[in-house]
Structures are given as C-alpha cells and as structure tokens.
Amino acid sequence: MRGITKRFPGVVANDGVDFAAATGEVHALLGENGAGKSTLSNILTGLYRPDEGEILVYCRPVEFSAPRDALDAGICMVHQHFRLVERFTVAENVVLGDHRREGRTFRLRYRTIERRVAELGERYGLAVDPRARVWQLSVGEQQRVEILKALYLDARILILDEPTAVLTPQEAQVLFETLREMAADGRTVIFISHKLHEVKAVADRVTVLRGGHAVATVSAAEATPRSLAVLMVGHGLGEGAPPKARAPGEVVLGLEDVSAAGDRGGAAVRGVSLAVRAGEIVALAGVAGNGQRELAETVAGMRAPTGGVVRVAGKTPRPGDPRAAIRAGVAYVPEDRLGTGLAPSVSIASNLALKSYREAPASSGPLLRLRRIRERAVELIQRYRIAAPGPAAPVRLLSGGNLQKVVLAREFSGQPKVLVAASPTRGLDVGAIESVHSYLHEAAAAGVGVLLISEDLDEILTLADRIAVMYEGEVVGETARADASVEEIGLLMAGGNDPRRD
Amino acid sequence: MNHSLAVVVIASGVAYGTPLLYAALGELLTERSGVLNLGVEGMMLIGAVMGFWTVQRVHAGSGAILVVAIGVAALAGALTAAIHAFLVITLRASQIVSGLALTIFAGAAGLSSYLGNDFNLGDNPARHQFHAVFPASVQRWPIVGPIVFGQNVLVYVSWACVVAVWLYLTRTRPGLNVRAVGDSPAAADAMGIDVAAYRYAHTLVGGAFAGVAGATFTLAITPQWVDGITGGAGWIAIALVIFAFWRPELCLVGAYFFGALQALSPELQARGIHIGPTELWANSLPYLMTIVVLVLVSASSTRRWLGAPAALGLPYVREER
Numbered sequence: 001m002r003g004i005t006k007r008f009p010g011v012v013a014n015d016g017v018d019f020a021a022a023t024g025e026v027h028a029l030l031g032e033n034g035a036g037k038s039t040l041s042n043i044l045t046g047l048y049r050p051d052e053g054e055i056l057v058y059c060r061p062v063e064f065s066a067p068r069d070a071l072d073a074g075i076c077m078v079h080q081h082f083r084l085v086e087r088f089t090v091a092e093n094v095v096l097g098d099h100r101r102e103g104r105t106f107r108l109r110y111r112t113i114e115r116r117v118a119e120l121g122e123r124y125g126l127a128v129d130p131r132a133r134v135w136q137l138s139v140g141e142q143q144r145v146e147i148l149k150a151l152y153l154d155a156r157i158l159i160l161d162e163p164t165a166v167l168t169p170q171e172a173q174v175l176f177e178t179l180r181e182m183a184a185d186g187r188t189v190i191f192i193s194h195k196l197h198e199v200k201a202v203a204d205r206v207t208v209l210r211g212g213h214a215v216a217t218v219s220a221a222e223a224t225p226r227s228l229a230v231l232m233v234g235h236g237l238g239e240g241a242p243p244k245a246r247a248p249g250e251v252v253l254g255l256e257d258v259s260a261a262g263d264r265g266g267a268a269v270r271g272v273s274l275a276v277r278a279g280e281i282v283a284l285a286g287v288a289g290n291g292q293r294e295l296a297e298t299v300a301g302m303r304a305p306t307g308g309v310v311r312v313a314g315k316t317p318r319p320g321d322p323r324a325a326i327r328a329g330v331a332y333v334p335e336d337r338l339g340t341g342l343a344p345s346v347s348i349a350s351n352l353a354l355k356s357y358r359e360a361p362a363s364s365g366p367l368l369r370l371r372r373i374r375e376r377a378v379e380l381i382q383r384y385r386i387a388a389p390g391p392a393a394p395v396r397l398l399s400g401g402n403l404q405k406v407v408l409a410r411e412f413s414g415q416p417k418v419l420v421a422a423s424p425t426r427g428l429d430v431g432a433i434e435s436v437h438s439y440l441h442e443a444a445a446a447g448v449g450v451l452l453i454s455e456d457l458d459e460i461l462t463l464a465d466r467i468a469v470m471y472e473g474e475v476v477g478e479t480a481r482a483d484a485s486v487e488e489i490g491l492l493m494a495g496g497n498d499p500r501r502d
Numbered sequence: 503m504n505h506s507l508a509v510v511v512i513a514s515g516v517a518y519g520t521p522l523l524y525a526a527l528g529e530l531l532t533e534r535s536g537v538l539n540l541g542v543e544g545m546m547l548i549g550a551v552m553g554f555w556t557v558q559r560v561h562a563g564s565g566a567i568l569v570v571a572i573g574v575a576a577l578a579g580a581l582t583a584a585i586h587a588f589l590v591i592t593l594r595a596s597q598i599v600s601g602l603a604l605t606i607f608a609g610a611a612g613l614s615s616y617l618g619n620d621f622n623l624g625d626n627p628a629r630h631q632f633h634a635v636f637p638a639s640v641q642r643w644p645i646v647g648p649i650v651f652g653q654n655v656l657v658y659v660s661w662a663c664v665v666a667v668w669l670y671l672t673r674t675r676p677g678l679n680v681r682a683v684g685d686s687p688a689a690a691d692a693m694g695i696d697v698a699a700y701r702y703a704h705t706l707v708g709g710a711f712a713g714v715a716g717a718t719f720t721l722a723i724t725p726q727w728v729d730g731i732t733g734g735a736g737w738i739a740i741a742l743v744i745f746a747f748w749r750p751e752l753c754l755v756g757a758y759f760f761g762a763l764q765a766l767s768p769e770l771q772a773r774g775i776h777i778g779p780t781e782l783w784a785n786s787l788p789y790l791m792t793i794v795v796l797v798l799v800s801a802s803s804t805r806r807w808l809g810a811p812a813a814l815g816l817p818y819v820r821e822e823r
Contacts, residue, residue, distance in 0.1 A: 047692070047820065068694025083689035085682045087812070095675075096682050097693025106674055149693075 004053035006039050013039035015212040016053070021157070021205075026179055026189045028199040028220065030232055031209035032401070032429035037192045040209070041159050044190075045077040046070035057157070071097065076155035078146040080162045086135040090128050090145050091117050094152045120151050124178050140171045147178065158182065159190040164198055165427075176202045194232070194429040196225040208232055229430065248465070249278030251311075252329075252449035253299065253418040258308035259473075260291075260298045268294040270473040271308065276418065276449035281440060283452045283464035287493050288423075291473035292453045293335060296422045299451070300332035301325030313417045326355055329417030331448075333407050333424050337400070341407045344396035348388055349377035351395050352410050376413075384409040385435070401432025408439050419443050422453045437463060457489060469493055504648050507773070511765050512758075513648040516657060519761025521546070521718040521732070523660050525739035526746065526753040527667055528711025532583075533743060534671065535704035536684040536813040537590060540601025542712050543736025544608030545582045549575035549713025551614045554720035554727045555621050557630045564630045571630075572656075572717055579713020580706045582608050587705040591698050594817035610730030618727050628725035632656055654722050656714075663711075667750040680704055684811030687818040697818050712736070734789060741792035747809045763787055 006014040014036045021027040031037045042048045044055065046064030054061050057073045064070045084093050091114045114130040121127050126144040134142060143163060150158050160179075164172040179189050179202060193199050199206055203220040208231040216231050253276040262268030269291045276282045286292050297303040299310055304320030317324035325332075334340035342351050353373045356362050361372045377391035384405045388398060395406055404424060411419065421440065425433040440463060444450050454460050460467055461481065468478040469492040477492045504510075525542050532539050539545075553575035557567055586604050589595040608614055618624060632654035634641060641652045671677040682690040683700045691697050719731050738760055746752035770776070 045692070066694065066696075067692050071694045077692070079692065083686070083692040085686040085689050087685050087809075088678075088682065092678060093689075096678060096690070097695055106676070108673060108675055108678060 004040065004043060004050045004055075006036075006043060006048060006050050012212050014043070014050070017209070017212070017214045019207055019214055020217075021188050021190055023156075023188055024183050024186050025204040026183050026191055026202055028203035028206040029190060029192045029209060030194065030196075030199050030206050030228060032194060032232060032431045035209040035232075035429075036212040037209055038161060041077060041161060041190070041192060044070065044159060045075055068097075071153060071155075074154070074156035075159070076150035076153055076157070077159040078143065078150065078161065078163060080165060082142050082146055084134045084142060084145060087133065089131050089133055090137075090148070091130040093134055093145055094130075094149050096149075098153055117148060117152065120148055124151060124181055125174065126151075126178060139166045143167070143175070151182075155187070157188045157190065159192065161192045162194070163191070164193070164195065172198070196228050196232075199228065200225060232430065248280040249447060251275045252278045252313050253451060254309075254311040255295075255299070256309045256311070258295070258298060258310060259306045260294045260303050261306050262291075262294055267306070268473055269298065269305075272470075272473075272475050273308075274451075274468055274475060274478075276451050278417070278447045278449050279444055280465040281444050281450040281452055281463050283454060283460040283467045284470055285454065285457065285460050285467055285489055285493055286470035288455055290470050292470055293422060294473075295470070296332065296334070296420045296451070296453055299325070299418070299420050300330055300334075302332075326414070329415075331411035331414055331416035331419045333404075333411055333419070333421040335422040335426070335453075337403045337407055338396065342395045342403060345394050347392045348381065348386070348395050348398075348406060349374050349391035351406055352377045352380055352391075352413075355410060355414050380409040380413060384439075401428045401435075404428060404432065404436060408436065412439065412443060416443075416448055419448050419450045420453070421450065423455065424452070425454075425456070425459060433459075460489075504642065504644060507769065509645055509648055511762050511769055513652055514765035514769070515758050515762025516649060516653060517723060517761065518764045519757035519759075520653075520657050520660050521715040521723070521735055522739050522742060522760055523754060523757035524656075524663070524715035524718060525712050525736060526742040526757055527660075527663055527750055528579075528708035528715070529739055529743045530708075530746070530748055530750060530753060531667065531680075531704045531711070532708030533814055534684045534748060534811055535680050535701045536687060536811055536816065536818070537587070537701050537705050537708075538597045538601060538815045539583065539586050539604070539705060539708060540598060540740060541582065541586050541604025541608065541736075542739050543732060543734065544605035544612065544614070545579045545709050545712035546716035546719075546732045546736045547610060547612075547614035547730070548582045548608050548617075549579040549716030550720045550731055551617045551621075551623065551716075551727060552578035552713070553717030554623055554628065555617070557628055557721065558623060558626065559621070567630050568632060568721065571721060572714055575713040575717035576710035577713070579716065580710040583705050583709020583712070586709075587702050590817065591701045591705070594819065597815050597817075605736070609736075615729045618729060623727035624729070626726075628721060630721075631725035632722040656718050656722055661754075664750050664754050671750070676700075681811075684813055687813050687816075691818070691820060701818075712739075715739070737789070737792050741795040744795050744798075744810070748811065749809075 004014050004017040005012070017036065017040060019040065029037050039048065043050050046067045046069050049065065055064065057075070062073055085096065091110060094117050095108065095113050117130040126148055128137065128141050128144050128148065134145060137145070143166065163175060167175060179191065183189050191203055200220055200223070205217060206220050206223060206228065207217040208215050208228065210232060255272055255274040257271045257273055258269060259267055259271055260269040272295060284292055294303060298305050301317060301320060301322040301324055309316060310319065312325070312328040312330055315328055317328040338344050353362050353376065357368060361369060363369055374391050381388055381391060386402050386405045386409070388402060395403060398406065425436050428436065440450055440452065452463060461484065464481055466478065466480050467484050467489060468475050469489055471492065525546055529539060529542055553571045556571035556574045560567055560570060582604065586600050589600040590597045606612060634652050635655050636651040641647045643651065671681060679690065679695045680700050683695060683697050687697045716732060720727055724731065742753060742756045742760065745756045
C-alpha cells in the first residue's frame with residue numbers, strides 16, 4: 001500500500017501510510033487505539049475507499065470498490081467483532097459469499113461443503129463441527145470459523161484484527177501456531193495488535209502506526225518490547241511512578257453490610273462493608289462476575305440494595321435513585337462505556353453536560369444554555385486531550401480511549417466526593433491506560449475517594465492504596481498495598497480462601 | 503359426507519386461506535431479507551383492483567386473460583412495494599412508519615378505491631374468473647374431492663410456491679445469502695454480498711406475491727370489485743409469518759387455519775347453529791390473534807426465541823463505526 005490517506009469528518013485516520021507485507025510472513029501492524037490500524041485494514045478489505053494512495057496486490061495495482069473485490073483479490077479479514085451469522089451452521093457461514101467453489105452453483109451441496117470444511121480444519125488444527133450452529137460455539141471456536149472461512153476461500157492474504165483479545169493465553173498459543181503454519185504455506189498473515197509481547201511472539205516484521213502515520217517497520221526479532229512501545233506511544237512510558245504518599249481524610253464512602261440482588265435474581269452482593277476515605281484509592285479486585293458490578297451500581301444508585309446502608313460523605317442518599325447519588329457527590333465510570341456511560345448518537349457536548357444540565361451555568365430556569373454547554377465542551381475536550389472532530393460530533397464516532405476520556409471528563413467536572421470506576425481501562429491501549437491512571441491519581445490528590453474495580457492486578461498494584469478482594473459477592477480479604485502480594489490476592493480472587501472448599 | 507360441517511369448512515378454509523398464503527409467503531421473503539413491510543394490505547388491494555381491471559377491460563380468451571391479470575396484479579404489487587423499498591433501503595426511513603403509510607396510501611379509501619371508482623369497476627361481476635380445475639366427478643370423491651380436487655388453479659400454484667420458497671431458502675446460494683442479509687447484514691456485506699440489492703429484490707418479490715394475493719379475492723373468491731375487499735387479510739398475513747416462525751411450510755398450515763375460521767361463521771349461520779354472538783367471535787378472532795402475536799413479537803426476547811431474522815426492521819449502514 002502506498003501513500004494511503006483516508007479522512008473522516010474532522011479526523012485524518014490515515015495520512016500517507018506506506019505499508020508492505022511479503023509472501024510467507026507474519027507481519028504485525030502495531031499501534032494504539034485510534035492510530036489508524038482498523039481504518040487501514042478496512043481499506044485493504046474494500047470496506048472503505050481511500051481518499052488518496054494506491055493498493056498493490058502481488059505487484060499489480062488494484063482498486064476495491066466493495067468487499068467482494070478484495071475477496072476476489074484473495075484478501076480476507078478476521079474482524080475483532082466476528083462477521084458470522086449466528087443462526088447459521090459453521091458450513092453455511094463458511095460457504096457464504098463464496099462464488100468460486102461449491103458455493104458457485106445455484107444449488108448448495110452441503111455434504112461436499114461440510115467435508116471440505118472438516119478437511120481444512122484438520123490440516124490447520126482448527127477443529128470445529130461443520131454442522132454446529134455458530135451461537136452454540138465458544139468465542140475461540142467462532143474465531144476458528146472465521147479463519148476457516150478465509151482458508152476455504154483460499155485467501156492469500158489474511159488480516160486478523162486483535163485476534164487474541166477474546167482468547168485465553170492457551171488458545172492464543174494455538175492460534176499463533178496456526179498462523180505460522182499458514183505463513184509457511186506461502187500465505188501472508190497481517191496481525192493487528194496493540195500488545196507488545198504478542199507481536200514479538202508471532203510476527204516476523206512489525207510496522208508501527210502512530211496518529212495515522214506509519215512510523216517504522218522493524219524486524220520483530222531485533223525489536224524489544226521497550227523499543228516498540230516507544231515507537232508506538234512516541235515517548236518513553238512512565239515507569240508507573242510511585243504515587244506520592246497521601247494522607248487519607250475522613251470516610252467519604254461507607255458501605256455497611258450492603259446486599260444487592262443480581263439481574264437474574266439471587267444475591268449478587270452479600271453483606272459487604274467497606275470504607276473509602278477522601279484522597280485514597282481503594283481497589284476492589286476480583287474475577288468479573290463476583291458482584292463487583294452490582295456493588296458499583298448500588299453505590300451509583302442504579303440498583304436498590306436489599307439490605308444495608310450506603311453513606312456518601314456522611315449522608316445517606318435515597319437508595320436506588322441515581323440522581324440522589326449524583327447530588328450526594330458520587331461519580332460513576334461504568335464498565336459499559338458506550339451503553340451506560342454515554343448516549344452514543346448524541347453529541348459530545350451534550351454527553352459532557354448530562355450530569356450538570358439541571359444547574360447553572362448549563363441551564364437557566366427550564367431552558368438549556370446551549371452556548372455555555374458548547375463552550376464547556378470545547379474546554380473539556382482541550383483539557384482532557386480528547387481526539388474529536390468537534391463538540392457537535394456524536395460520541396459513537398470516537399475510539400475507545402477517547403470515549404473513556406469523555407466519561408472521565410464529565411464525571412470529574414462535577415466535583416465529586418466519591419468516584420466509582422468500573423474496569424476503566426478495559427480494552428484501552430497503553431497510552432490511553434496511562435492517561436486514565438493519571439486522571440485517577442489526580443482525583444485522589446484532589447481529595448476524592450476513589451473506588452476502583454478491576455481484574456488487572458498490575459493496575460491495582462500500581463494505583464491502589466488499599467486492596468479489597470471480592471469473591472462470590474463477599475469481601476474475602478482487605479490489605480494495604482504495602483502488605484499485598486500478587487500471589488495472595490490471586491488466591492483470594494480464585495476463592496482459595498473459601499472455607500466452603502475445605 | 504362431503505356436506506358435513508368439517509369437510510365444508512376445511513374446503514372453504516383452503517379457498518379463503520389461499521390469499522393469506524400468497525401474502526404471507528411474500529412477506530416471509532421480504533422479512534427474511536430484514537425488511538418489515540406493513541404495507542401488505544395496501545399492496546393486496548392494488549393487486550386486487552389491477553387484476554380485476556385487466557379481466558374487465560382486456561379482451562382475449564378466458565385462460566390467457568386470467569394469466570395476464572395475475573401478471574398485472576403481481577407487477578402492480580411489486581411497484582407498490584418499490585415505494586417502500588426506496589424509502590426504507592435507500593433513504594433508511596423507519597420501516598414501520600413507511601409500511602403503515604403504504605397501507606394508508608394504497609389501501610381502502612386510498613389509491614385502490616380511487617382506481618376502482620375511476621375505472622367504474624364496482625358495477626359488474628367479473629367477466630372471467632378462476633374455476634375448479636378437476637371434473638365434477640372427481641370433486642364428488644369423499645373428503646378429498648372437495649378439499650383437494652375442488653379448488654382453482656391458484657390454490658395448486660400456491661402449493662408449488664410453498665415448496666419453491668422452502669427449497670430456495672434452504673438449498674440454494676441466493677437463499678443462503680438472503681438469510682445472511684436478514685440475520686447479519688454486516689457479515690453478509692463483509693463476504694461481498696450486496697445487502698441493498700438483496701433487500702430490494704425480496705421486497706419487490708414480496709409485493710408481487712401480495713398483488714397476486716389481492717387478485718385471488720377479485721378473480722376467485724368473490725369475483726367482483728368492492729372497496730376494501732381484502733378486509734384486513736394483509737394484517738393477518740403479517741401475523742401469520744410470525745406464527746409460522748418465518749417458515750413457508752408452517753405458513754400453509756396457518757393460512758388454512760385462519761381461512762377455516764373465516765369460513766366457519768357463515769357456514770354455522772347457514773345451518774342455523776347459533777353459539778353465542780357467532781359473528782363477533784368468528785369475525786374478530788383473526789384480528790385479536792394478530793394483535794396478540796404482534797404484542798408478543800415486539801418483545802425482543804421472544805423474537806429471538808421465535809426465530810425472527812435478527813436484523814428485521816433495522817436499516818443497514820456500512821460506514822457506521
């Protein structure tokens with residue numbers, strides 16, 4: 001690809017990108033979220049058309065006006081969100097859109113198709129039952145179907161968009177072997193990722209994208225995770241500077257024997273007592289699904305507790321009333337950014353005003369003061385360095401990291417006393433994680449009591465002053481960070497301390 | 503035996519159910535591509551009036567003219583559906599609003615009545631109509647005579663259509679593609695399937711089926727033109743698709759069930775049997791069930807369980823991120 005440029009309203013997603021991958025290699029495309037990786041691959045698969053530049057496949061210039069053209073040129077993509085028809089069988093999904101082999105004919109001969117799918121699966125270690133329905137398969141198996149689809153179409157160039165995001169480490173190892181085998185067959189594998197160690201593990205060469213530019217192409221064997229990180233972020237990463245010692249103030253969030261029901265009934269939170277003081281970060285560790293989300297929602301007033309009391313800065317806001325919680329000073333960064341945290345099709349400015357529009361200066365009487373809201377948005381976009389086309393753009397156009405910045409900007413600007421952050425860095429790239437962490441530090445330094453819910457032990461150990469571990473709805477252990485060890489917390493998270501197990 | 507209540511009701515149930523079956527098959531194809539068209543009633547009435555107009559105004563042999571009339575009705579239905587297709591596929595308007603508007607525009611007291619009045623169609627009975635195909639001796643056979651052999655050619659063609667639609671959806675490449683378009687347009691698009699083209703084609707074919715369904719009224723069941731002759735059959739057809747879990751073979755069963763319900767009331771009256779306010783329950787039952795079904799289906803959880811096309815009613819936009 002030569003000099004590829006693609007502009008979206010207000011954003012240049014790719015700016016003169018040159019990129020070349022050779023036959024028989026695994027070539028990694030490394031970059032932060034929003035660096036232009038997805039746009040580049042969407043251009044390569046014919047989903048978007050480049051504004052400038054040309055694409056050469058096997059030295060021949062091609063022009064893709066539709067995904068079919070790219071398929072015909074032998075380019076296949078495994079998207080991060082699978083493009084599978086859930087109600088179809090594996091064989092039906094594989095043959096979909098094929099117009100060369102068994103699917104060429106008007107009539108479909110499923111037995112032939114199923115046999116071929118099984119053969120391919122065996123050869124590349126991608127075993128799946130061709131007759132199984134896709135919705136019955138695990139995520140790892142669904143990914144295998146996506147790869148089988150490409151192999152079935154005899155793709156010469158396979159693009160995988162963050163394929164390991166949905167896999168366990170063991171599954172990822174198996175995937176890497178399959179990819180190497182495919183490269184050994186003379187195919188080209190383009191591997192998109194923002195995880196440094198994976199890129200090192202699987203790729204032959206790495207092209208690093210930053211801010212829509214291709215900054216370098218290096219050999220994976222010679223690169224170190226550190227050198228790649230510098231290329232990717234553009235500067236050295238902070239070594240998780242040890243947080244300044246903070247003097248915790250009075251208790252701003254007090255949970256007393258709080259219980260709450262889950263979405264499907266049954267107790268999700270069982271008698272949790274916890275205190276968060278002003279100016280400290282308390283981490284709630286635990287494997288997802290052990291009641292952390294329900295607890296966070298209870299604090300935010302989105303879920304009425306079935307027992308116990310939630311106190312915010314000494315007061316007891318009406319339980320199950322989000323507005324009461326907000327007024328008492330609770331800020332909430334939900335796990336589900338785009339669903340619970342933001343209104344996707346609404347402008348950035350309006351999203352930023354969602355919690356403050358009732359008071360001056362955002363409104364006067366029953367009327368909204370739109371110019372004020374807009375000015376405020378411009379100011380926050382600058383202060384939080386949100387990469388956005390402008391305050392009027394709908395938030396759904398933003399990348400993951402920028403979405404989170406919008407949520408954080410809104411929540412911090414309400415001058416909260418308590419901040420509940422549920423998995424605030426999930427799915428974000430290194431740079432965005434770093435800025436989220438620094439915002440949390442800032443908040444604590446400003447005297448906010450932060451309750452951080454996370455599964456990531458590294459994150460917890462770099463951020464938290466105190467650590468509480470949740471397992472099956474209960475707090476099973478609580479330590480100061482100084483006394484915490486990864487092993488102990490890991491054990492608690494896995495229920496290793498559960499007396500019922502003995 | 504052939505005059506027993508059960509045989510008579512089933513035989514006329516098949517006749518009354520035929521327009522429902524045509525309309526439901528058409529709507530099924532449309533919905534399988536992810537387009538909900540609530541304009542079935544309107545498209546049926548346009549088909550009914552144009553089919554009737556053809557037999558009244560065109561002069562040719564009876565057989566030829568009926569074939570032409572069905573063709574005209576199908577074309578008229580497809581053209582009406584094209585309005586919906588353009589609005590919801592190209593302009594991405596709300597499918598519910600557009601479908602309702604189509605029925606209001608084309609339906610009773612709309613374009614179809616205007617055409618009926620303008621052509622003066624209401625004055626005369628049909629000059630040609632579909633008759634039973636088999637000789638009277640065969641029709642006298644016990645039970646199967648009236649039910650199976652006492653029908654007109656439109657009934658037999660509808661059976662062929664059920665088989666054809668079923669084979670099309672389950673055994674052919676375009677059938678696979680249209681199911682993908684209705685369930686996951688993003689996946690279909692990524693595999694190089696033209697989502698808009700498939701949706702247009704199936705919306706138009708659905709309209710053609712609805713047109714034929716309308717002509718079944720004016721050329722076979724009650725061979726005349728009356729304003730609003732379909733009497734809400736289009737709505738029943740929409741509910742029928744849901745009842746049938748979007749499967750053509752079940753559409754057949756459901757169509758004849760509703761057809762038999764409609765046949766029951768006059769037949770009971772003719773025999774002097776009165777069970778409560780018969781008219782009330784027998785005439786309103788199909789509509790009541792339609793409402794119940796539509797309420798059920800509007801809950802997203804039941805939709806998945808029923809097997810509704812996952813992208814039904816949703817416009818597809820590619821560059822959306």
